[in-house]
Amino acid sequence: IDQLRPYGHPRRGWIGVRLQSVNAELAEGLHLPTAKGALIASVTPAGPAEAAGIKQGDVVLKFDGKDVSEMRGLPRMVAETPVGKSVDVTVWRKGKQVDLSAKIGEYPENEDQASAAPSSTDTESDGGDNAASGKIDSLGVSLASLDEKARTKYSLPDDAEGVLVTDVDQAGPAAEKDLRPGDLIVEVDQKAVKSPGEVRDRVKSAQDNGYRVVTLLVNRKGDFQWVAVKIGKS
Secondary structure (H helix, E strand, O other): OOOOHHOOOOOOOOOOOEEEEEOOHHHHHHOOOOOEEEEEEEEOOOOOOHHOOOOOOEEEEOOOOOOOOOOHHHHHHHOOOOOOOOEEEEEEOOOEEEEEEEOOOEEEOOOOOOOOEOOOOOOOOOEEEEEOOEEEEOOOOEEEEHHHHHHOOOOOOOOOOOOEEEEOOOOHHHHHHOOOOOOEEEOOEEEOOOOHHHHHHHHHHHHHOOOOEEEEEEEEEOOOEEEEEEOOOO
16 A cells, blocks of 8 residues: 555566576585575566676575575565665675675566566586587587577577587486577586587586586576586596
8 A cells, every 4th residue: 555655556676587496406516505595597687686786697695684595585575675775685606605785676567577586497406528529428418509500490599699409318417407409508607608619628627626517507598597417427
């Protein structure tokens, strides 16, 4: 009622992000001590989160002084925060905590991206590579650099970036995470990749440092999702 009188409609808080749950494998891949928080799958351009410096791949641990123990708690926290209020946000970024401040915006009625909404692909859930073919046996995928032929075949927009998945070994680790031909691997362990060789190097680096999984930022027809893929034996 207090909002209806001055504004004519109820106002919901909004920051402009899509979220994923953090499971044990993602926590390991992100070097997060405990599987908790809300993982940022994507950030709305020019939205409050972007203005606050929140980035794709951050894990929100605290919001306005409250612990974010799991992903589903954050949307309610945001929606119930008064529009225009500045709140402290603590995120996990590349192995350390970062403190930020975000000014809460108003959820746009015509906004097709939810206020701190779960991603539609949210899941509760030497590498033996052949450089010429782009095959990475340790992940069970074949990759290719993007070119016009690939963009046409998979209906990829001109501004799409990353490394194209061309084939998936159904007995391999990538298939367990539902990677498919036409997916784009945009980042490996939060570092951008643009060629099969760069993916190979990131996987080998993780393997050499004793990590059992790598985190991939996957773009599937414009929908971004983080997945933690086990590094198999070649």
